[in-house]
Amino acid sequence: MDLVGNTPMIEITRALTLARGQRIFAKAEWANPGGSVKDRAAARMILEGERSGRLTKEKIILDATSGNTGIAYACIAAARGYRLRLCVPENISPERKSILAALGAEVIYTSGQDGSDGAILEARRRFESAPAKYFYPDQYGNDDNWRAHFHSTGPEIWKQTRGRITHFVATVGTGGTLMGAGRFLKKQNPAVRVIAVEPDSPFHGLEGMKHMAAAIVPKIYDLKFADETMYVSTEAAHESIRKVARTEGLLVGLSSGAALAAAESVANRIARDRKPAVIVTVFPDNADKYLTERFWKES
Amino acid sequence: MAATFLIPTVLRTHTGNRESVTIEGKTVGEALESLVKAHPGLKPHIMTEAGKLRSFVNVFVNEDDIRQKGNLKAPVKSGDEISIVPSIAGG
Missing domain, CATH: 3.40.50.1100 (Rossmann fold)
Structure with missing residues (x-):
């Protein structure tokens, strides 16, 4: 149990073409002993x-x-x-x-x-x-799910960015990461924007994520909490995963790909307004469990 | 040749809430074409604009993954059950 949390934060640079002033960081959650967030x-x-x-x-x-x-x-x-x-x-x-x-x-x-x-x-x-x-812990309805992130993921992000985070982008399955870390970060600085990431269709290949409009919405997930929700296609997540593998040397999982695709869109949007941003996202797991997937062989 | 498509729960809004749809076709490709013609709302979820299966969509004829049976050319017999299996969602 002592090994859970305190995961590294990685800056993603080579996989993306970001405007000056835009920085994207990701928590490498596969460093947890069970291999995921x-x-x-x-x-x-x-x-x-x-x-x-x-x-x-x-x-x-x-x-x-x-x-x-x-x-x-x-x-x-x-x-x-x-x-x-x-x-x-x-x-x-x-x-x-x-x-x-x-x-x-x-x-x-x-x-x-x-x-x-x-x-x-x-x-x-x-x-x-x-x-x-x-x-029956019921991860979808258990407040200790989001509290885990309020007490660990959120404070780690705050410390690792020395309080400079401007945007928090997180994929949602149970909503625990987004709700917990999001609440902590907003408590430190109400100006931090929290962005939820969902699959763009109820029928998708993003293991671990939920398209809330067509699913049982988890009790712990407040649909009104995030400042906005972004929708990512399975194919866009695949594209990000291949890019990160081939330019950063990181093998990340499906929801990590979706998280990065969304973070990149956020960065590009902010850049149009010529504002700087420190965008933090969470890479829930790495690719160890997805290496047999077909998308690796696509261009 | 009439085969039965089993429709995943999340896509049943496009089939008037029907769990299964009976479709004619000698191959999976033909059957899929008839399926999306009859229920056009399904198409963008399952196929690309070019008419190929989206990469994360798995199709099984009875228990067999069509990718091992000639893909969209996989044969369909009367009485076969065709399932479209989504990747799973949520925690």
Whole structure:
């Protein structure tokens, strides 16, 4: 647990053509022990479960996930001696399935046709049928999810930019990163603009992200919080990923690609007004779990 | 040859909330063409303007990924189930 957080911040320079005065930084969240940003929320939700007495050794930890939160839970459950049961859409990448199996998680696969909402409904159904049997953190509705970012990601960004951040750009799945870090940053400086990034269509290839207009909106996600929402196509995210790989030597994941594509648009827009900006985004994971995807072979 | 397309939940707004649509076609390409002709709202979600499958869209005939079966030329028999599988979303 001590290894979670305090991730490096990387400046993206070679992959983008930015106007003078525009700078883009990204938190390298794959540096967390479970390989993604989700370690932060999972660790806090489990620790708070223990502290409040709701999580005991007899309980099975149960939640719905599209992968990374599941991997984070699986690492923590293994290290702390808990049983773990995850509801996961069957169409997550094969690499994620292998990691969950290797960590000993019990996985219930739900229909790929129903996406992550199908997994959420299955987890709710199981919990409601036997509430005493489970500890159900419910990452989509648990305030400790966004609080993890209020107490770690947000303060790290503030410190690493020495308070010079002007824009915070974050992709949304549960909305935890955006809500938590966003609230902290706005508390330090109300002028910081918070920008949410969603897939441009409900049918997309951006694992971990949600098109809110066509999904179960997570309870912790306040649709009115962000100053604006940007929509990124799967193809634009792929393009950013290939660019970062080939010019920066960084292999980043799908939502990282979407985050960068959005950050770049923000920078270009601000440059038209001839204003300087320090834009910070979060790269939720790296490409380890997506190397079998076809988009690497496209131009 | 009538095959059945299973429509992902998030795209059912384009099929009048129908979970499945029966379509004629000898190949996946033909069946897809008929599908998007009958339900034009589906097209931009599944195909590029050039009429190719978008790169993250997976199509299965029964259990088989068409990319291993000749892609859009993959044969379709009467009674086959064709699924369009989205990448997943959300945490």
